[in-house]
Amino acid sequence: MDRMVASALFAFALFVGMLILLNVGRRIGAKHLASDPKGARTGTGTIEAAVFALLGLLIAFTFSGAVSRFDNRRHLIVEEANAIGTAYLRLDLLPAAAQPALRQEFRRYVEHRLEVFRRLPDLTMSNAEVAAAAILQKKIWRQAVAASQAEGAAPSTPMLLLPALNQMIDITTTRAMALQLHPPLAIFGMLFLVALASALLAGYSMAGGKDRKWLHVVGFSLVIGITVYVILDIEFPRFGLIRVDAFDQALVDLLNSMK
Numbered sequence: 001m002d003r004m005v006a007s008a009l010f011a012f013a014l015f016v017g018m019l020i021l022l023n024v025g026r027r028i029g030a031k032h033l034a035s036d037p038k039g040a041r042t043g044t045g046t047i048e049a050a051v052f053a054l055l056g057l058l059i060a061f062t063f064s065g066a067v068s069r070f071d072n073r074r075h076l077i078v079e080e081a082n083a084i085g086t087a088y089l090r091l092d093l094l095p096a097a098a099q100p101a102l103r104q105e106f107r108r109y110v111e112h113r114l115e116v117f118r119r120l121p122d123l124t125m126s127n128a129e130v131a132a133a134a135i136l137q138k139k140i141w142r143q144a145v146a147a148s149q150a151e152g153a154a155p156s157t158p159m160l161l162l163p164a165l166n167q168m169i170d171i172t173t174t175r176a177m178a179l180q181l182h183p184p185l186a187i188f189g190m191l192f193l194v195a196l197a198s199a200l201l202a203g204y205s206m207a208g209g210k211d212r213k214w215l216h217v218v219g220f221s222l223v224i225g226i227t228v229y230v231i232l233d234i235e236f237p238r239f240g241l242i243r244v245d246a247f248d249q250a251l252v253d254l255l256n257s258m259k
Contacts, residue, residue: 003239007232015225018199025203066234081250087164093157098147
């Protein structure tokens with residue numbers, strides 16, 4: 001299932017569940033008030049405060065973590081562009097005859113790296129681009145090693161070029177792992193359950209009035225549902241509405257500078 005659709009369904013299910021439990025809680029509270037008007041709410045304030053505090057803590061924790069990972073993914077795009085750009089510039093240390101072929105391979109490599117993320121959410125096509133980029137990494141490495149040892153190369157070439165190439169290659173693994181880094185599903189499951197528990201307790205505390213406070217009921221459920229959806233959307237910045245695609249411009253600019 002598409003990540004965006006899954007996030008929307010999760011948030012919608014939470015919204016509907018909270019609406020239901022707010023009304024269930026109100027009915028339970030009304031029954032308790034009818035049977036024990038004075039003691040029905042004795043001691044409930046402490047429990048409600050604890051549950052709502054836990055809900056706030058979970059939302060703050062997941063939102064803060066999602067934003068932090070979102071910023072890190074944007075930073076890694078720029079870091080990869082810088083790593084490739086540095087290695088590309090250091091090709092000047094190689095013999096002139098070896099440079100054109102390597103520069104062409106670099107251009108192809110950047111094109112494949114851009115396509116890795118442009119192809120998402122099509123994982124099959126994205127993985128094909130990953131494989132193509134990996135083949136080019138090995139080819140560039142072999143050619144660079146051979147050229148750095150050839151006659152006419154500067155003595156410092158291996159010490160300057162090869163570490164830059166190594167960093168260029170390593171950043172691809174870092175970016176791949178960063179894209180898969182998310183909180184455990186148990187965290188989202190707990191957030192879902194605590195939100196429902198909060199709705200039940202909120203409904204209980206609203207018992208006693210003649211009219212249902214629909215503005216508060218719908219508003220509370222909607223705010224929590226939208227907040228959870230935004231958190232999930234930030235967690236998957238290549239699939240939803242909140243995206244890191246704009247930072248791919250760093251690689252696009254790099255590719256244009258190579259032509």
